[in-house]
Amino acid sequence: MNVRLTAPGEAPAMPAARTVATSNAAVEFGRVTKSFGDVTAIEDVSLRVPAGEFTVLIGPSGCGKSTLLSLAAGLEAPTEGFVTAHGREVTGPSRDTALIFQQHNLFPWMTTEANVAYGLRSRGMARREALARARELLAKVGLSDFAKKPPTALSGGMRQRVALVRAFATEPTLLLMDEPFGALDHQTRKIMQAYLLSTWRDSGATVVMVTHDLDEALMLADRLVLFTGQPGRIAETLDIAAPRPRSRDDPGLREIGTRLERHLAAAAEAAEFTEAERARLASR
Amino acid sequence: MTAQAATTHAPPADAAPEAATPPPPRRAAAAPSLSRRLVRRFGTPLSFVFAWAVLLGLWELGAAAGWFSDRILPPPSQTIPFLLAGEATVGFGTQRTGLLEAIGVTLVRISVGLVLGLVAAIGVAFLILQVKLLRALVLPIVQSIAPISPVAWVPFAIAIVGIGDPAAIFVVFMAIFGSMCCAAVAAFDSVPQEYRKVARSLGAGTAEMWRTVLLPAAAPSLMTMVRMSFFAAWMAVLAGEMAGINSGLGYLIIMGQQMYNMKLVMVGIIAIGVVGFALDRLLLLAQRRIVWWEDAQ
Numbered sequence A: 001m002n003v004r005l006t007a008p009g010e011a012p013a014m015p016a017a018r019t020v021a022t023s024n025a026a027v028e029f030g031r032v033t034k035s036f037g038d039v040t041a042i043e044d045v046s047l048r049v050p051a052g053e054f055t056v057l058i059g060p061s062g063c064g065k066s067t068l069l070s071l072a073a074g075l076e077a078p079t080e081g082f083v084t085a086h087g088r089e090v091t092g093p094s095r096d097t098a099l100i101f102q103q104h105n106l107f108p109w110m111t112t113e114a115n116v117a118y119g120l121r122s123r124g125m126a127r128r129e130a131l132a133r134a135r136e137l138l139a140k141v142g143l144s145d146f147a148k149k150p151p152t153a154l155s156g157g158m159r160q161r162v163a164l165v166r167a168f169a170t171e172p173t174l175l176l177m178d179e180p181f182g183a184l185d186h187q188t189r190k191i192m193q194a195y196l197l198s199t200w201r202d203s204g205a206t207v208v209m210v211t212h213d214l215d216e217a218l219m220l221a222d223r224l225v226l227f228t229g230q231p232g233r234i235a236e237t238l239d240i241a242a243p244r245p246r247s248r249d250d251p252g253l254r255e256i257g258t259r260l261e262r263h264l265a266a267a268a269e270a271a272e273f274t275e276a277e278r279a280r281l282a283s284r
Numbered sequence B: 001m002t003a004q005a006a007t008t009h010a011p012p013a014d015a016a017p018e019a020a021t022p023p024p025p026r027r028a029a030a031a032p033s034l035s036r037r038l039v040r041r042f043g044t045p046l047s048f049v050f051a052w053a054v055l056l057g058l059w060e061l062g063a064a065a066g067w068f069s070d071r072i073l074p075p076p077s078q079t080i081p082f083l084l085a086g087e088a089t090v091g092f093g094t095q096r097t098g099l100l101e102a103i104g105v106t107l108v109r110i111s112v113g114l115v116l117g118l119v120a121a122i123g124v125a126f127l128i129l130q131v132k133l134l135r136a137l138v139l140p141i142v143q144s145i146a147p148i149s150p151v152a153w154v155p156f157a158i159a160i161v162g163i164g165d166p167a168a169i170f171v172v173f174m175a176i177f178g179s180m181c182c183a184a185v186a187a188f189d190s191v192p193q194e195y196r197k198v199a200r201s202l203g204a205g206t207a208e209m210w211r212t213v214l215l216p217a218a219a220p221s222l223m224t225m226v227r228m229s230f231f232a233a234w235m236a237v238l239a240g241e242m243a244g245i246n247s248g249l250g251y252l253i254i255m256g257q258q259m260y261n262m263k264l265v266m267v268g269i270i271a272i273g274v275v276g277f278a279l280d281r282l283l284l285l286a287q288r289r290i291v292w293w294e295d296a297q
């Protein structure tokens, strides 16, 4: 079996000070708690995301996965604990980090090429140059014909492809994806997964991706981080060493899949029902 | 305005029903589809003209039959020649002002008031969004100003800046600033968080965020707000002109009342209706141009 399990108890030892972080971690969460008012989204989460790896976060709804990404992106600050990127504390949005959401969030008031050029323009590249670069990038994914069209003229899959191109345009070292393919149909989703894998391999970036799709997690992840709620904590971390391209029929993957499925079902039930309700359901 | 979910490739509106109906006999097919297309194309303006023709016809008839006094409700046969002869004027000698001049005066007031109100509303909304403290301090005041009737400002306006253009502009401004500002704050507040997150993570600073994300994202609501404000401003300026600002279209109507010249009043009302309608269409056109991406969805 090419799988190694880490129980939560034996999570990697905490660095003594915030400046001391292991160099190969693209992102590191150190005993992070994040509260919004009196809601604790995540509690005491420690996680190292090794550079260049593909990490997938999976867990029931509302367990703080999106919050974790916002923290890594520097869009939120932790209530307790620390977040570092390449050993330096995250204090705000970084140029090296890109975000992708379930909705493509392309700006409908700009052409497709202007959308892709947006990050380049923000970094001070001249308009003409940025648009030319954007067209080049769009050509690479076969969307040349749509460069001058508004995103509304694109299909759902195309839009998400453009969102990926836009995110990669600035050559980020860290890509944070929040259920990026959740809104796509099954076939398009598989194509996008393959496209993401190849882009990721070429770029050498670190990817942290949230998904609700177990199958997707198993196909993509180097490392699977399992969450429970609420408040969100890490339940388990799995390394998946199966070589890519992976097959859905790989017995090793299927075994992990079945086990994860049980875990997720239990966690979802725990999130949906109270203790008493569960007892009543069980007694049926 | 989460546009993402909406798909674009809706078939042209008229394609579906025609495709669905079984093909009718050849000869019959051409004629009805042509007339239907005509109705569809000119239907609204045609019925518009028709409805008015009926109303004016009845009016004329009523006046001729003596159902009501033609001195109080002058029929079209009196009003239109009066209008065309350029007799719709007030004052004498150098003070004399005609209808077109009155319209011009009122239009300048309303445009200046609208532009100032829009700029101020967006400016204050910007501050309210940027500075938390201002949201607590300024927003409640803006919200309380919004529902005050614009005519209530006329005494202030006249006391502060005297009668004439500045007073009228002041009244227009006060009529629309509060509601525009509240609407602008709401519009900026409802820009999807994801847009901001994406822009920030792509490296946009505050100024760039406003210019490239918040303003365009809120533009559809802002344009609708401008159109609504136009009506409020239009009412306000006329009310102000009637209530003491002694010039403009509203004043023309009040003079008509004082001279017991109902034709003058009627002409004033026609001008208000026509100009107001035309300007609203113009704004609608501008809206479609400015927020072009909204149409496509």
Ligand SMILES: Nc1ncnc2c1ncn2[C@@H]1O[C@H](COP(=O)(O)OP(=O)(O)OP(=O)(O)O)[C@@H](O)[C@H]1O
Pocket: A036, A037, A039, A040, A041, A060, A061, A062, A063, A064, A065, A066, A067, A068
């Ligand atoms: N900005 C915020 N203000 C207040 N509460 C928030 C905020 N963001 C998240 N929360 C709360 O924190 C908890 C975790 O939310 P989060 O969106 O991170 O969960 P999630 O795991 O991404 O869920 P899902 O799978 O449904 O996307 C939820 O209870 C949510 O209500």
Ligand SMILES: [Mg+2]
Pocket: A065, A066, A067, A178
């Ligand atoms: Mg989420």
